[in-house]
Amino acid sequence: MITTEVYMFLGFLLSAYAIVANDAIQTLGTFIAANRNRSWVSLWLFASGILSAVLLYGWWTNGGDPAYGRLKQFYFDESTAEQLYGPLCLVPPLALLVLTRLGLPVSTTFLILTFFVPKNLEKMVTKSLMGYGLAIVVGLIVFRLIKQYLQRGEAERTTDTVASWWVPFQWLTTGFLWSQWLIQDLANLFIYFPRLGPQGAQVISLNWLIAGLVTMVLMQVLIFRDGGGKIQEIVEQKSGANDIREAALINLVYGLVILFFKEYSDLPMSTTWVFLGLLAGREIAYKIDTLGEDRSTWRMIGSDLLKATAGLVVSVILALGLPHLASLLG
Numbered sequence: 001m002i003t004t005e006v007y008m009f010l011g012f013l014l015s016a017y018a019i020v021a022n023d024a025i026q027t028l029g030t031f032i033a034a035n036r037n038r039s040w041v042s043l044w045l046f047a048s049g050i051l052s053a054v055l056l057y058g059w060w061t062n063g064g065d066p067a068y069g070r071l072k073q074f075y076f077d078e079s080t081a082e083q084l085y086g087p088l089c090l091v092p093p094l095a096l097l098v099l100t101r102l103g104l105p106v107s108t109t110f111l112i113l114t115f116f117v118p119k120n121l122e123k124m125v126t127k128s129l130m131g132y133g134l135a136i137v138v139g140l141i142v143f144r145l146i147k148q149y150l151q152r153g154e155a156e157r158t159t160d161t162v163a164s165w166w167v168p169f170q171w172l173t174t175g176f177l178w179s180q181w182l183i184q185d186l187a188n189l190f191i192y193f194p195r196l197g198p199q200g201a202q203v204i205s206l207n208w209l210i211a212g213l214v215t216m217v218l219m220q221v222l223i224f225r226d227g228g229g230k231i232q233e234i235v236e237q238k239s240g241a242n243d244i245r246e247a248a249l250i251n252l253v254y255g256l257v258i259l260f261f262k263e264y265s266d267l268p269m270s271t272t273w274v275f276l277g278l279l280a281g282r283e284i285a286y287k288i289d290t291l292g293e294d295r296s297t298w299r300m301i302g303s304d305l306l307k308a309t310a311g312l313v314v315s316v317i318l319a320l321g322l323p324h325l326a327s328l329l330g
Contacts (some may be wrong), residue, residue, distance in 0.1 A: 005194075012192040013215060014093035018100055019108050019188060020219040026179040027254075027271075028223060030247035031174040040224035047224070048217045050175050054182045055213050064203025066212075069266040070187035074117050076195040076202055080167035089115065089192070092318055099314065110315035112188045118320065120267070125312070127261065132277035133241035135257050139281025140288075142253055147286060170248035179254035184258055187268050189216070198291045254278050276305065 028047060035043060059066040092115045107128070114121045161245060189212065195202035257274055280301040 004082050004085045007087070007089060008154075008194065009211070011085070011089045011093060012189055012212060014090060014097065015108070015112055015189050015192060016212075016215055016219045017222070018093050018096040019155070019185070020216075020222050027178055027275075028174070028245030030250050031170070032224065034170060034244040034247035042255070044220050044224040046171070046175075047178060050178050051182060051216060052213060052221065054179050055186070055209070055216075057248075057288050058183070058186070059204070059206075059209050063201075064205075065201075066204060066209055067187040067190045068183045068262075070184070071191060071202065072200045072266060073120055073193070074113060074187070074191055075199045076191075079192065084116065091115070095314055095318065099310075107272040107312065107315065108185065108188045109268050109270045109272075110312055111269055111318065113191060114315050115318055116191055121316065123267055124269055127265065127267055128273045131269055131319075132259065132273040134260075135254075135274045136259075136281040136284075138253060138257060139278040140285045142249070143282045143285035144288065146249070147185050160317070165324055166244050166248060170244050170251070173248045173251035173255065177251040180255045180258045180262065181271055184262055184269070186270055250278065250282070280305075296311045 031047075032043065055066050058068050062068060063073070092111045096111045109124060110121065111126070113124065190204060193208045193212065195204055195205050197203050254275060258271060259277065261269055261274075283301065
C-alpha cells in the first residue's frame with residue numbers, strides 16, 4: 001500500500017518537473033536565449049547555486065520555512081493529511097504537465113495551491129490580475145523610454161559586439177530575478193511536504209528540505225540541457241528576446257515587479273501572469289506607432305492571455321471538482 005509520505009514526494013516530484021518546464025522558463029528563458037553560445041553546464045551551475053542559496057537561507061532565517069511565509073494561509077493538518085495527500089493530489093501537477101507539453105503558459109500557483117485550499121483562489125486571482133496590469137504599465141513605460149537606445153545600431157544585437165559590461169549585468173539581473181521568483185513560487189512545491197507547528201508558523205524538517213533541494217537541482221538539468229523546451233518558444237517569439245541587453249532589462253523589470261508584490265503581501269500569486277503582462281507591455285512599447293495598422297501585436301497578446309486564462313479555467317474546475325470527488329471516494 002502506498003503511504004501518505006510517498007504520495008507527498010510523488011506530488012512534489014511531479015510539481016517540480018512541471019514547474020521546471022513551465023514557470024522557471026519564464027524566469028530563465030531570456031537568460032537561456034541570450035547565452036546560446038555558452039555551455040549549458042555553466043548556466044545550470046549558476047542557476048542551481050542561487051537556488052540552493054535561496055532555499056537554505058530561507059529555511060535557516062525563517063526558522064524552518066523555506067517558502068518565505070507563502071504557506072501561512074495553507075495550513076497542514078496531520079489529521080486530514082491521509083485523505084488529502086492521496087492519488088488525487090497528483091492530478092494538479094499532472095494537469096500542469098500535460099498543459100505545459102502543449103506549450104501553454106499555465107499558472108502553477110492556481111493549479112497547485114487551489115487544490116489544497118480552494119477558498120484562497122479568489123484572492124490569488126485578484127492579486128495576479130493586479131500583477132498583470134502593473135507589469136503591462138511598467139513594461140510599456142520602461143521600454144518606451146529606452147527604445148531608441150536599444151535599437152541604436154542593429155548590428156549590436158549579438159553578444160560579441162555589445163559593450164562588455166552587459167554580460168555581467170545580465171547575469172546579475174538573472175540572479176536577482178531568479179531569487180525573487182523562487183521566494184514567490186517555492187510555496188507551490190513545499191505545500192506537498194509535511195509541516196509542523198501551529199497555523200501561520202509551520203516549518204519543514206531538514207530531511208524533507210534536503211530531499212526537495214536535491215530534486216530541484218537535478219530538475220534544473222532538464223531546463224538547460226534541452227534549451228528551455230516548449231515554453232521557451234513563447235519567449236523567443238518576442239522581438240529581441242535573444243539580445244543580451246533586452247534579456248538583462250526584462251529580468252530587472254520583472255524581478256522588481258515580483259519584489260513589489262512580495263512586499264505587498266505574503267499571499268502567493270501567479271508569476272506567469274506578471275511575466276505575460278511585462279512582455280505585453282514591452283511589445284506595445286516597441287510597436288505603439290503601428291498598432292492601428294499592424295494587428296499582430298494584439299493577436300500575440302491575446303493569444304498569450306487566452307492560453308493563461310485556459311490554465312485558470314482548469315484550475316477552477318480542479319479546485320471545485322476534486323474536493324467533491326475526494327469526499328465521494330472517502
